[in-house]
Amino acid sequence: MMSANLSAILYLISGVLFILALRGLSSPETSRQGNLFGIIGMVIAIFVTFLSVGNFSSGFIYVLIFLVIGGSIGAFIAYRIPMTAMPELVAGFHSLVGLAAVFVAISAFINPKAFGLGTPGDIKLASLIEMSIGAAVGAITFSGSVIAFLKLQGIMSGAPITFKGQHVLNALILISIVVLTFYLCSTQSSNLFWILIAVSFLIGFLIIIPIGGADMPVVISMLNSYSGWAAAGIGFTLENTALIITGALVGSSGAILSYIMCKGMNRSFFNVILGGFGATEQSSANQSKEQKPVKSGNAEDAAFLMKNASSVIIVPGYGMAVAQAQHALREMVDTLKKNDIKVSYAIHPVAGRMPGHMNVLLAEANVPYDEVFELEDINNDFANADVAYVIGANDVTNPVAKTDPQSPIYGMPILDVEKCKSVLFVKRSLSPGYAGIDNDLFYRENTLMLFADAKKMTEDITKNL
C-alpha cells in the first residue's frame, strides 16, 4: 500500500507530464519528445494505481491480462490503420473513452465502498452528482462518436438526417437528464441511474444524426471535448488529480478546436450543432445553375500550364483523401521542382474531415512541413502565383463567400485561388460541394476544369511534364 499523499503527488506529476505532452505539439521538432512525456505520465499513473490499491491477488493477474488484450488490439490498429482513415479512428477512440467512463461510473455506483464513496443506496451526494455527470457525458460521447464513426466510414450516409420537432425533442431529453440527475440524487434509486444512462445514449445519437458529413471536423472536435469532460467528471468522483487535470486539458483542447473549425466556416457553434446545413439551401442554389460556359481540359493542357509557370500553389481538400492522391501529388511536385518551379501547399482550416487532416496526409507522402502553409500565411501569395492546382477542395475556394451576401457560405474565409493567373480544378463532375452551393470558380475565365479522378489526373500530369 502506498500512502495517499505520495500517490497524490505522483498523480500530480503524471498530470504535469500530460501538459508537457500537449506543449510539445507547438512544433514538429518537439512533438516526439512530447509524446514520450505523455507515455511516461500514463505509465506512472497506472503503476501508482496498482501500488495504492495494493491488491495483488489473483484479480490482479486478470487486470494484466485484460490490459494486454486491449493493448494488443490498440497497437494492432495503430500500426495497420491507413492515414486517410484517421478521422474514423479518432472518432472510434473517442467512443471507447466515453464507454469506459460509463463503465467506471456504473461500477462505482454498484460498489461505492471500493471507491470510498459510501455504501450502496447511501452514496455521498457530491460523488453521486459527479458520477452522474461522468456517466451522462460519457454515454453521450459514446453514442455520438459511434454515429460520427459510421458517417465517416461511409456505413451510414453523410447526409444530415432531420425530422420535424427534432430540436424540441432534443431539448426535452436534455431537460429530462437534468431532472433525472436531480431525482437520482434525492432517491439514490438504481433504476433512475440506468434510465439516466439510457437517455444519455439516446441524446448522443440524436445530436449527431442531423449533422452533415462535411461538418465532421466540428463534430469530432466537440466529441473530443466531451470525452475530456467525462474523464474530469469521473476524476472528481475518484478524487484523482491526474484524471481531473487530463479531463480539463482534453476538454479545453476539444473546445478550442471546435471553435477554430467553426471560425473556418464562419458559422456559430450552435448553427453547426443544430445541423441540417445544406439540405435547406440546395433548392435556391440550383436555380441559378443555368448552363454557364465551362472550360475543360486534359492532363496535357494542365502539364503545359504548369511547365510554363514559375510558381504553383497546391490546394488539397477532402477529395484528395478519398482518391488517396497524396503520393501521386508529391511525385508531381517533385517533377515540378526539378524544373525549378516553386511549389507550396495551401491548407484551409476545414479542409478534410478533421482538424489538420490534410497536413497529416501530406506528411505521410513525405512533403516537408515547411512547404505547407495555413490560410492566413499564404492567401496573399495567390495573386503572384501562376497556377493554382485545386485537388479535392471545393467550397473553401468559392469566391461567392466574398461577393454574394445571399450565399449560405457568405463570410466564410476562403483561399483566394481565383487571383491566380490560371486555376486548374480537378473534379469528377460539375456537381456542387456539400453545401449544395455552385462554385463560381468553375465559370471563371482563368479556370480550367480537369474532369477526372484526382489521383489518375495527377499521375497523368506527371507523365506529361
Place this chain on the structure above:
Amino acid sequence: MEIDPFIFRLSIFILSIFVGYYVVWSVTPSLHTPLMSVTNAISSVIIVGAIIAALSGGKGVIFSSSSIFGFLAIVLAAVNIFGGFLVTQRMLAMYKKKKKD
C-alpha cells in the same frame, strides 16, 4: 473553518482548463490531428478508475458485478492508450523538414 477538499480539486480543475487553453492555442495547426489522437490517449488515464473497479471484488471474488465493468473498462482504455500513443508516434515520425540540398 476547514475548506472542503472538493474546493481544492475544483481549483486544480479550473486552473487546468486555463493551462489547457493556453497550451492548446500554441499548438501549430499542422499538428491538430496528432493533438486529437494524443488527447485521446491521455484521456484514457480513466483506466485508473477501471483498475480500482476491477479490483473491487474483495477477497476471493474476482468477478463481481462491479468488477466486470471494471475489466471491460480496462480493455477499452487499454485499446485507447496503446492505439492513441502509437498512432500519434507514427504520425509525428512523418513530419519532416525540407532536406537542405
